[in-house]
Amino acid sequence: MARMRYQAALARALRDEMTADPSVFILGEDVRASLRGVSRGLVADFGRQRVIDTPISEQAFTGFAMGAALAGHRPVVEFQIPSLLFTAFEPIVNQAQKFRLMTGGQAKVPVTYIVPGSGARRGLAAQHSDHPYALFAQAGVKTVVPATALDAYGLFLSAIRDDDPVVLFAPAAVLGTREEAPEQPEAVPLGDGRVHRAGDDVTVVAIGHLVHDALAVAQELAEDGISVEVWDPRSILPFDWEGLRASVEKTGRLVVFDDTNRTCGLAGEVLATAAEEFPLAAPPRRVTRADAPIPFAVELEEALLPSRAQLAAAVRGVLDREVVR
Amino acid sequence: MARMRYQAALARALRDEMTADPSVFILGEDVRASLRGVSRGLVADFGRQRVIDTPISEQAFTGFAMGAALAGHRPVVEFQIPSLLFTAFEPIVNQAQKFRLMTGGQAKVPVTYIVPGSGARRGLAAQHSDHPYALFAQAGVKTVVPATALDAYGLFLSAIRDDDPVVLFAPAAVLGTREEAPEQPEAVPLGDGRVHRAGDDVTVVAIGHLVHDALAVAQELAEDGISVEVWDPRSILPFDWEGLRASVEKTGRLVVFDDTNRTCGLAGEVLATAAEEFPLAAPPRRVTRADAPIPFAVELEEALLPSRAQLAAAVRGVLDREVVR
């Protein structure tokens, strides 16, 4: 067992899968130089045919990947910054995502879109700080947000192998984290949540980098005798509703910790489903990003992002309260 | 009082506002010929400078509108079909919406984006049947979905007068409906819900064309002695949370009827906020579009859209159930 770095795990997954499957290739801006580390060293070993630098033409290279996928390839499309997904929104949600349905199942569209560095990162300001995974879940696109190195490896592998379009958001805040890993890490199936820490009093659903913050808060609250279960859905769509149900059936209480905008974000979805379908002993709570673009100054940025203090308060809050009638 | 047609109400609003304010103009595809009826007759009266046919260049004409707005105009941008918003997603959510924040309040960006004919309409298939208002709410863009002719008039007027970007979705299913209207209809403020029918037992939040279906269901249930309050938020963002709270405080029960995809849709947001903040006597329910693109065949299309029967069942369901602990 050695400690694997998140970013290296992404690179390892891509390398392993390109080795195993000649139909896999990566394209995007500066992937030969590997500005984002995902394709590090690959051009030397796989050549320019499978590590393709693209012009700054997101709409076209996203559509190109779909065409290549229809013709039998498994493209990985790298987006240098999360908001480039907005530029490529149409070819992802309106073309690749709908193609199988529109053709009545004639074809599959196995494209992986990867954003290595999503979310805020201290001082990159409004156009470079989005973490837009809820938008893709709304549009029905399979979406994963790995929180740890092993999950990054395993979910990236599964995304590439999946026969449908999948968007992988690697939060900027975890790219440098490490996790114990076996010699040969394994695929992690889509739609399978992970209990990071078992607990009895409250289920905290945390996504991406917030898993680490949730664990810290759980640790802190344990000292006050509060037993928090930290549960990570890992994939946003498909979502492991059964896994979450099992946790909530045990704890009866739910807090969601989610770094998307509040309105129509992922936390809202989890609360809604839980309110409809799960037995809750107290009203659920969510701690999310505010409904605002991220300002430049770091203190303002921080003020809008979900925080550990807010989570701790929310957990204490759900323990205080019962469902009111 | 005469009965005003929804589509004519949109046209009237635009005409009134272009008459009152020389900085208002409309641009988009085929607006001179007025394919969608919103700009009917305007080119004759206001000329080609204020009724601008654009090439099929959504990204550019959307950005163009922003530039004109910064320079003092109030553009109305018409999108011929809802999925064109995907093509123009970047200039709306990443440019126009963020500009004011990014410049620290130096400028306002008063652009109205209008989609006259959003949602499914029997046989237009996957790429022409989206009703993507939740995406814009997620992205923080002011969003309105008028359900009736008077609201179409009043909200369109307010959207144009508003100093921020606003997206107006006119559901395809209501373009032909009519409503009693005074000689001179009035502006309807953004963020102000409307009680369409008062009731005591259950609050049904319905959006857009579903308001009409909800009223029919309420009528039907009244015959069984069930008193349904039909409440329409009218604007999705800002949302009239206080108005909804008042209704739910009265009824204690909530069903949301929403024609966006289920996951991270508007109904999810309403349920989440209600679960967190409102006193509920029973778990809330939502009746939404399924999480799938719309297939071509009309029976399949219908099967995926929220229906009156589903709403009636959901209302009965929340009356049967109490909050479980």
Place this chain on the structure above:
Amino acid sequence: MRSDLYRTMRTIRRFEEQVVELVNANEIAGVTHEYIGQEAVATGVCAALRPDDVITSTHRGHGHVIAKGAEVRRMLAELLGRTTGLNRARGGSMHIADVSLGIYGANGIVAAGAPIAAGAAWAGREAGSDRVAVVFFGDGAVNQGVLHETMNMAGIWKLPLLFVCENNGYAVSFAASEATSGSIVGRAAAYDMPAVHVDGMDVEAVQAAAETAVAHARAGDGPSFIECETYRFVGHHTAERTMKLGYRTDEEIERWRERDPLRVLAERMTPDEVAALDGEVERLLAEALAFARESPRPAVADAREYVYASGPLPREGVSA
């Protein structure tokens, strides 16, 4: 072969006329965009293609799909919303496709097929094949950015890709002359690819230009661009009838009808040949309509099928 070209054009023409009737009779749901008047373009271009070549099409796609070889009866079944349809009733007119024949779909979004065709062109070359891909699009699409991005990528990667612009003079009501700065072929030429302008009402002229471009692509010399000057004899779509958009005159339509591509070709053939082919097409369409009408409608219980190739069914709109 002229008879093949004529048969294809006649099939497209009669298919479209049939479709208009069925839309007007509410047997086909939604709207369809007819290819009437433009038959020579799809027919001439596809005559230069092999079965393993790939095309992407437009909202006005029936002609391309027929010319590339799709079964007419399964097309009609699709439009009637039957499970025997090419897309199992999931696609309809705007998404009609037969991936097994290299038809990567009509498309509801202007110019969206361009990069898809580029990806297919690249994949063909990667597979060691000399197959080519063709993207069809209208004059309106020339002002969509993604088309330019694709032309550039095709240029730098020397993709075996044909850009076929069907300039029918209008994007809905907006005249190409007013919408377009500079010339269409000039834009393509700026990406350093051969760009020609042909009479899109003469199927043999189109075919000749396509053959040159295809040979260029198969030889590894990269993309080409063909602008076909053509015209649609009917409205933008079946619903235009009721709309009175008034963007063109009856005289203009009449002038173009005189250059009807079927007539242009028929004049090069014997009347008997033409009559025989016309009869053949009538039989084909009658059979197709019967087949489509007899075919079953989809089961409502399957409404969420075919969304994902792997993984669970999408969620329903109400909790279980």
Place this chain on the structure above:
Amino acid sequence: MRSDLYRTMRTIRRFEEQVVELVNANEIAGVTHEYIGQEAVATGVCAALRPDDVITSTHRGHGHVIAKGAEVRRMLAELLGRTTGLNRARGGSMHIADVSLGIYGANGIVAAGAPIAAGAAWAGREAGSDRVAVVFFGDGAVNQGVLHETMNMAGIWKLPLLFVCENNGYAVSFAASEATSGSIVGRAAAYDMPAVHVDGMDVEAVQAAAETAVAHARAGDGPSFIECETYRFVGHHTAERTMKLGYRTDEEIERWRERDPLRVLAERMTPDEVAALDGEVERLLAEALAFARESPRPAVADAREYVYASGPLPREGVSA
């Protein structure tokens, strides 16, 4: 006036050097994209402009913003995250703007400024003014579809708009020569607008080209395109230092440094003149830095301010 041109270029150069230091010292958060080496472009173009003209800029925007006349001390205050900053600490490097001076913002998205400038150009003409708008963008932006869409709109509407392409040879690590099919000016010319290529290291050459284009626009004759051949002497952004991207050689950088635009212009001036201006710029920057450092940081309580011009504050991430 050469002294004005030199002063502006020198201000940009020293501003950028100062910024790099402050980023490295963590006094400025995030990353910044330096304009070092490209000063002649912004300076030459803006010298041809009036205060009421509008520009849109890029991720590499400091040079344009200085050249268009923004207060350097408020720029530095912005980058240091102070409330006296041009954008009240909300924008930072990538969104720096002074709308009152017609600076419609740097932009984090390549080519996104193009249609915004087009809208401003149109609005100027509508207002009966002869003011113009300028969009700055890089060689990489030439492959963004929205730029093409905008060139077409500018062409058909004859907008008073200048397209200024700063071809510095690379988009991050990707060489323009590899990324671009055909020539850059060829693409612009295809839209039927004057398109010229100038030495972007010679501020007077740039100014002359810009004056021609501006006169053309003010006269109502429509858009023009200027490709400025230039180079950035430093990394794509401040973080590149640590990255070893290895896409260009030290020799290449050295070769271009010999054509340093400041040196090119200084050689046309007297050493005394240059030395005096250098001193003036040092004082300006020292004063600016002191001003910025003394300025207050924003109040956390105001984090949700300025999102909407009208209407409520956006919701917080936790319920009240």
